[in-house]
Amino acid sequence: MEYMSTAEIREKYLSYFEAKGCKRWPSSSLIPDDPSLLLTSAGMVQFKPYFLQQKQLEAPYVGTTTAQKCVRTNDIDIIGTTGRHLSFFEMLGNFSFGAYFKKEMCAWAYEFSTEVLGLPAERLYFTVYLDDDETIEIWKGLGVPEDHISRLGEEDNFWRAGPTGPCGPCSEIYYDQGEEFGCGSPDCAPGCDCDRFLEYWNLVFTQYDGQEDGSFVPLPKKNIDTGMGLERIAAIMQGVQSNYETDVLRSLVGVGERLTGAVYGADADADLSLRIMADHSRSVTFMIADGILPSNEGRGYVLRRLLRRAVMKGHLLGLDKPFLNEYVDEIVNLMGDVYPEIVENRELARRVILSEEERFGATLRQGRAFLDEALAGLEGEVLPGDRAFTLHDTYGFPVEVTRELCGERGIEVDMEGFGRCMDEQRERARAANTKDAEAAWSTYGGVMNEILEAVGPTEFLGYTKSEADARVLAIVKDGQQVDVLEAGEEGRVVLDATPFYAEKGGQIGDTGVLAEDGVVVAVLDTKEPEKGLIAHTVKVMDEPAGGRIQVGDTVHAAIDVPRRERIRRNHTATHILHWALRQVLGDHVKQAGSYVADSRLRFDFTHFEAMTAEQIAEVERLTNEKVMENHPVRAYETSLASAREAGVMALFGEKYGEFVRVLDIEGFSQELCGGTHVSATSEIGFVKITSETSVGANLRRIEAVTSFDALAYMNRVEVELKESAEALRVPLFDVSERTAANVKQLKELQTKMKRNRQTIADDGISSLVEGAVEAKGGYPVVFGRLPEADAGQMRNAWDVLRARLGKPGAAVLATEKDGKPTLLAAGTPEAVEAGFDAGAVIKAISGNIKGGGGGKAAMAQAGGKDASGIDTALEAAREMLL
Numbered sequence: 001m002e003y004m005s006t007a008e009i010r011e012k013y014l015s016y017f018e019a020k021g022c023k024r025w026p027s028s029s030l031i032p033d034d035p036s037l038l039l040t041s042a043g044m045v046q047f048k049p050y051f052l053q054q055k056q057l058e059a060p061y062v063g064t065t066t067a068q069k070c071v072r073t074n075d076i077d078i079i080g081t082t083g084r085h086l087s088f089f090e091m092l093g094n095f096s097f098g099a100y101f102k103k104e105m106c107a108w109a110y111e112f113s114t115e116v117l118g119l120p121a122e123r124l125y126f127t128v129y130l131d132d133d134e135t136i137e138i139w140k141g142l143g144v145p146e147d148h149i150s151r152l153g154e155e156d157n158f159w160r161a162g163p164t165g166p167c168g169p170c171s172e173i174y175y176d177q178g179e180e181f182g183c184g185s186p187d188c189a190p191g192c193d194c195d196r197f198l199e200y201w202n203l204v205f206t207q208y209d210g211q212e213d214g215s216f217v218p219l220p221k222k223n224i225d226t227g228m229g230l231e232r233i234a235a236i237m238q239g240v241q242s243n244y245e246t247d248v249l250r251s252l253v254g255v256g257e258r259l260t261g262a263v264y265g266a267d268a269d270a271d272l273s274l275r276i277m278a279d280h281s282r283s284v285t286f287m288i289a290d291g292i293l294p295s296n297e298g299r300g301y302v303l304r305r306l307l308r309r310a311v312m313k314g315h316l317l318g319l320d321k322p323f324l325n326e327y328v329d330e331i332v333n334l335m336g337d338v339y340p341e342i343v344e345n346r347e348l349a350r351r352v353i354l355s356e357e358e359r360f361g362a363t364l365r366q367g368r369a370f371l372d373e374a375l376a377g378l379e380g381e382v383l384p385g386d387r388a389f390t391l392h393d394t395y396g397f398p399v400e401v402t403r404e405l406c407g408e409r410g411i412e413v414d415m416e417g418f419g420r421c422m423d424e425q426r427e428r429a430r431a432a433n434t435k436d437a438e439a440a441w442s443t444y445g446g447v448m449n450e451i452l453e454a455v456g457p458t459e460f461l462g463y464t465k466s467e468a469d470a471r472v473l474a475i476v477k478d479g480q481q482v483d484v485l486e487a488g489e490e491g492r493v494v495l496d497a498t499p500f501y502a503e504k505g506g507q508i509g510d511t512g513v514l515a516e517d518g519v520v521v522a523v524l525d526t527k528e529p530e531k532g533l534i535a536h537t538v539k540v541m542d543e544p545a546g547g548r549i550q551v552g553d554t555v556h557a558a559i560d561v562p563r564r565e566r567i568r569r570n571h572t573a574t575h576i577l578h579w580a581l582r583q584v585l586g587d588h589v590k591q592a593g594s595y596v597a598d599s600r601l602r603f604d605f606t607h608f609e610a611m612t613a614e615q616i617a618e619v620e621r622l623t624n625e626k627v628m629e630n631h632p633v634r635a636y637e638t639s640l641a642s643a644r645e646a647g648v649m650a651l652f653g654e655k656y657g658e659f660v661r662v663l664d665i666e667g668f669s670q671e672l673c674g675g676t677h678v679s680a681t682s683e684i685g686f687v688k689i690t691s692e693t694s695v696g697a698n699l700r701r702i703e704a705v706t707s708f709d710a711l712a713y714m715n716r717v718e719v720e721l722k723e724s725a726e727a728l729r730v731p732l733f734d735v736s737e738r739t740a741a742n743v744k745q746l747k748e749l750q751t752k753m754k755r756n757r758q759t760i761a762d763d764g765i766s767s768l769v770e771g772a773v774e775a776k777g778g779y780p781v782v783f784g785r786l787p788e789a790d791a792g793q794m795r796n797a798w799d800v801l802r803a804r805l806g807k808p809g810a811a812v813l814a815t816e817k818d819g820k821p822t823l824l825a826a827g828t829p830e831a832v833e834a835g836f837d838a839g840a841v842i843k844a845i846s847g848n849i850k851g852g853g854g855g856k857a858a859m860a861q862a863g864g865k866d867a868s869g870i871d872t873a874l875e876a877a878r879e880m881l882l
Contacts (some may be wrong), residue, residue, distance in 0.1 A: 002657045004237040006248050009117070010067050010092065010230060010338065015066035017094045018113050020104075025058070025066045027339065027514035030290040031299065037288075038299055043068035043093030043226045050097045050164065051206065051223050063224065064094035065103050071283050073302050077310070077400065080275040083195075083235075083242020087306060090230035098221030102205055104363065105224050109173060109203060115235060123176040125190045125197055129157040132609045132712050135205070139171075146451045159204045159225075166219065167210045167824065173201040175236050189544070198575065200236060201228040202496050220345075244275050248334050252278035255330050260317040269408075273313035275815050278308035281327035284353065289345040291588040293606050293698040294356050300698075305400065307353065308360050310399060315364055322357040325350045338563040352608045352698070367395030370407060381410060385417020392418075393425065447476055448529040449496055458531030459497035462510070462676060463635070467558035470495035472551050476535070484550035485521075485540050492535045492551065493521070500536055502528035506594035507675040511550035512559040514538065519547040563598045569684045569706045570601040572633060572652060572665070572677040573623070577603050577687070577702060579669045580622040584615050596675065600690075601650055607700045611692050623687045630682040635673075642810075648672055686710055765797060770806045774879045777834030779827075780806040789815040791822065791861065798826045798859075810836045812845075812877040814870045816830055821849040821867040825877070841877055848873035 004012075018024050026873035030039055044336040045067050049055040050064075057064065068091045079085045096105075107387035113119045126149045127222040128135045139149055144642040151157075160167040174190040182188050182196035191196040206223040208216035210464025231243040238246055244253055253264050264274055287303045294304040306322070314323055328349050374387045383406050391397035394536065403413045455473045475482050483493045493514065500523060503509035509526030514536070516843050525537040540547055549555070574594050581589045585607055593604035611619075637648075640660050648670045649661050665681065678684060685707035695701045709812040721735055730738045764786065772780040782805070786797055794813055801811050808828035823846060825838035832838075842860040846852050 001120065001237070003239070004234070006116070006230060006234045006246060009234055009237060010090070011094045011227065011468055012116055014065055016107070017063070020094075020108060021060065021062040021099075021796060022065040022094050022096075023061040023063070023590070025064050027066060027068045030069060030071055030287055031292065033562040038322050039071045039073070039302065040068065041070050041072045043091045043227055044069075046097050047225075050095070051225070053097075053221065056765060057097055057099075062099035063094055063283045065092075067230065067338070069093055069286055069645055071287065071307075071379060076633045077404065079279055080239040080272050083244055084232070084278050086231060086243060088279060092228040092230050092233075094224070094226050096224035096492075096732065098223065098335045101222045101224060102135055103138055105203055105205075106135065106140060106171070109201060109226070110139075110144070113173065117233070119175065119236070120130060124510060125150070125174040125176060127152045127157055127172045127174070127190050129154070129171075130361045132157075132169045132718050134169070135169065136170050146643045150189055152189070156191055159206070160210060164212055166206050166215070166223070167208050168204060168206040168222075168838055170201050170205070171203045173203075174199050177236075177877070178239075182239075195241075198236065198367060200232045201621060202226065213380075244278065249278055249282075251334055252281065252327060252330060254325050255281075255315070256314075259319060259323050260314070262317055264499060270317060273317050276312045276313045278326070280306040281324055282331055284310070284324070285328050285331045285342055285349050288349040288352050288588075290337075291606075293352060293588060293591065293608060295698060297324045303829065304356065307356055307804040308364075308397075308401060309404075311357055311360055312364060313407075315361075315368075320355050320361070322361065324353045324357055325582070328353065328653070332820070336757055345586070345588070346782070348586060348608075354609055355698075363395045363397075367391050367397050368405075369396060371397075371402070371578070374410060375406070375409065378411070379788070381412060383411055383413045385414040385419070386421055388413050388415075388418045389421035389425075391785040392422075392833050446645075446778060447481055448492075448533060449534065451476075451481070452530045452533040455494065455496070458495060458534040460499075460501070460534065461497055462499040462501045462559070465499045466561050466564065467556065468497060469554055470497045470500050470557050472549060472555060472636075475551055476550070485538070487540050487542050487547045490524075490537070490539045492536050494533065494535055495555070495557060498526075498536070498557055499533055500526040500534065500557065501559075501564075502526045502534045504528055505675050506574075507567060507596040507674065508566075508598070510559045510564060512557070514549065516549065516553055516555045519549065519654075521549050523559075531592060547581070566707065566709070568597040568678050570598070571596045571673075571675045571706065573627075573684050573687050573706050574601055574603050574679065575665060575669050575671055575677075576672070576681065577619065577665060578605070578624050578671070578682075579605075579626070579665075580619045581702070583622055585611070599709055600703060603702045603704070604695055605700055605702070606698055608698050610694065611700065616689055616692055619689065620689050625686045626665075626668065627681045627686060630680050631676050633679055633681060634664045634666065635677060636664070637661050643672060646670065664819050665837050686711055753773045765800050765804065768801065772805065772809075773882060774811065775831075775834075775836065777831065777836060779831045779836070779879055780805055781809070781831075781836075782811040782813075783878055784811075784813060785874075786813055786815040786871065789822075790817060791824075794822065794824045794861075795826075795859075798824065802826075802828060808834065810838075810881075812881070813839060814872060814874055816870065821864045821870050823849065823851075823853070823861070823864070823870075823873060825855075825861075827857070829858065836881070841880060844880055845876045849878060 009784045014024050015367055027039055032045050034045065047064065050057060053479045067238060068089050071088050074768045075085055076087060079087050106450045113124060114121050126144060127140050128149065128151055130151045130153055136149055140146060153788060157170045159170050177196055177198055183192060183194035188194060188196055204225040206225060207219055209219055233248055234246040235243055240246060243249055253274050256277045257264055262270040262274060264271055284303060284307045292303050294300050294307065310324060324550060328346065332342050332346050371391060374383065388399055389401050391402050399418055405414055405694065421506065431469055443681045451474045463470050472493060472497055474494040475485055475491055476488065477485060500510040500512065501507065503526065511525065512523045514521040514523060520541045521538045522541060527535055529535055540549055574596060578591055588605045588606060590790050592606055593770050595602040637659055643660050643662055660672050663677055664670050687704055687706050688710040688712060689702055689704045691703045693701050723730060724735050725732045728735060728738045732826055768782045768784045774780045774782040784800060786794060794815060797813065798811055802809060808830035810831040813824045815822050823843040827836040827838055837857045839857055840853065840862040841854050842853050846862035846864060848869035849864030851865040853862025854860055
């Protein structure tokens with residue numbers, strides 16, 4: 001068996017199955033196209049539509065083969081403690097969707113293992129499901145001895161997608177590493193917890209449809225789903241004992257050795273840190289390259305947790321400055337030829353990681369100090385939950401990090417108490433948000449649900465109509481259903497159908513009127529308190545007298561069309577801005593929230609740093625270019641599956657039904673959106689970005705105006721510019737140049753003034769030195785005033801005086817600034833030795849300015865309230881010292 005590098009094994013595997021008729025597919029993103037999954041953790045994820053027969057593989061291919069990048073986080077706490085567990089790994093796989101099955105798969109697996117890799121046949125062991133006699137016979141037919149085949153139960157050798165649905169038996173292939181790796185038990189065999197038998201390949205035969213009663217119905221098309229852990233087979237082929245000693249990971253461990261000076265294998269604790277740093281840095285690099293950014297939830301939280309765990313381990317090895325970018329560069333060098341996305345996004349990864357490291361580095365030092373103090377005063381072996389919560393809430397420590405740090409010292413964390421603190425925080429947050437627009441509907445939640453059950457969902461007509469006749473189905477006033485609203489009263493009205501758009505998806509609700517036989521009911525807002533139920537917030541106008549609206553009335557519902565038009569322009573503009581931001585900043589930009597009103601728009605997006613002025617200008621230019629190209633805007637409904645297949649962008653975390661609404665701006669933008677939009681981009685007029693700010697870690701916010709509001713904004717800017725030009729008496733476009741010149745001149749004048757004051761002070765000091773008199777102790781002493789000096793300037797003046805007086809000398813100085821007096825007494829060491837005591841002097845004379853202070857024998861100071869007493873204070877000092 002010859003040595004093979006990780007790269008060689010990967011290529012041999014893919015080439016082998018290509019030769020068998022499988023199409024080589026690229027690895028899919030770590031962000032799965034499946035809202036039920038957080039991260040891609042297996043090679044079969046991207047092929048789910050094929051397994052479910054929703055898609056068909058084109059001829060002449062019999063299957064597919066991939067090297068899939070994966071991240072698994074269900075066992076983060078044990079990563080690094082063994083040689084097997086990794087958060088990031090590569091899974092070699094081949095998949096068939098009905099074209100080949102057990103016989104071919106087993107034969108190819110045996111051939112690849114023994115002939116391509118050259119593994120000794122006598123060291124290969126095979127497990128099958130308990131009653132899978134068919135697979136046992138296939139292995140035996142390939143020459144595998146019967147004593148190298150064993151049966152395992154459902155937990156080990158039966159795969160299920162869920163309680164029901166596709167499922168089937170598995171067969172795993174193990175490599176016997178030798179007795180020296182074993183537990184010594186005579187019963188040791190594949191499936192044992194020891195390291196002797198290392199499982200490196202799992203063959204899943206998906207042949208059944210599991211039923212609710214526990215029975216299995218054969219699938220019309222039987223599938224193959226295999227997975228070979230690349231790091232595991234690399235360890236076997238390279239003759240090493242753990243994944244961390246294989247070529248790629250060992251190189252990353254070497255980065256840690258170089259940075260810290262630690263030697264891998266010399267110390268168990270250091271080894272653990274080096275392994276975690278190597279593994280987690282790879283996960284972090286690949287996750288960022290696929291557009292995942294650190295945050296406090298979802299994938300972003302997983303990324304942040306891995307990154308912080310790596311930083312923490314580096315900190316334990318003495319790395320108190322950012323270091324993870326050293327790993328990024330090595331990962332790109334090692335794996336960039338196979339995964340070009342990490343090359344393309346190298347700078348993105350470096351900048352995000354550096355930002356996150358700097359942010360966490362400061363809190364890590366503070367948090368560890370807090371934890372050390374908490375543990376030092378701990379009675380018992382359990383850290384209270386409130387202390388763990390403080391680390392989480394104040395210092396940004398994930399509780400898992402706290403548990404790990406405590407575990408290293410044999411201390412447990414009170415997780416129940418921590419959970420209570422978290423619940424209390426959530427409750428405080430809920431209480432703080434009671435005035436939120438959505439929370440305001442909580443009063444009406446129960447009654448609105450009752451209305452929905454009674455009358456069903458409201459038919460929305462607003463995509464095509466701005467007005468329509470409708471019937472009043474229900475009225476709510478002060479949280480209760482009523483039959484009528486009288487003139488001057490406010491309430492909520494539910495219609496059977498409406499053109500009014502209810503606030504959702506960031507777009508505000510419509511306003512307008514409901515009219516009936518001269519009665520005018522103003523619609524102040526429109527919301528959707530229950531899914532599908534549209535409620536209009538209304539006020540019955542006083543004119544004409546006696547106006548009212550009641551259940552059963554037929555009303556003419558008409559929205560405020562000019563307002564809706566402005567909202568539509570702003571909403572479509574957010575989609576174009578999204579596209580432009582991705583063009584300028586990169587594909588990591590994702591919508592993270594929006595607010596679409598009639599007068600402005602707000603768009604939140606993922607990005608790791610403030611945009612430059614040049615980037616903002618380019619986004620604005622691209623946006624307006626698309627506006628003026630007059631692209632058609634089309635909205636249509638389709639199935640969620642079809643939308644995903646067409647590459648339509650969706651918001652992760654949003655819950656979509658079977659059918660969705662797609663907004664298609666011809667040629668460049670397709671997104672799921674239920675809002676109202678223009679029919680052509682030119683209707684927007686033009687877009688002006690008014691601000692770009694931060695709204696959290698790795699989250700930025702663009703605010704903008706469109707159409708008439710953009711015009712009004714630019715007119716206001718022009719007015720301000722003209723007024724400035726008039727005040728400066730320069731042409732309009734010379735304002736910035738003249739302003740810069742004036743600012744420069746002002747700074748020069750301020751500098752000159754400062755120098756003049758210094759000169760005056762120097763002249764004053766010369767006068768003071770000339771007026772020095774001899775004190776009782778035989779040293780010269782100066783008494784005098786300084787003009788409008790602060791405390792620092794007075795001390796500086798003493799420094800100058802001391803130099804001018806020579807070695808022995810003292811001074812008692814006074815000043816008045818902003819009506820407040822200050823006294824300073826100071827002396828050289830020789831003067832103090834001769835009897836001068838600045839503290840005693842200040843104590844004796846400060847009463848004259850109605851103040852107090854103190855200090856030492858060499859220097860003391862006092863402030864007061866009565867500047868008229870300065871001369872008296874100086875005279876008192878003369879009497880005391882002369």
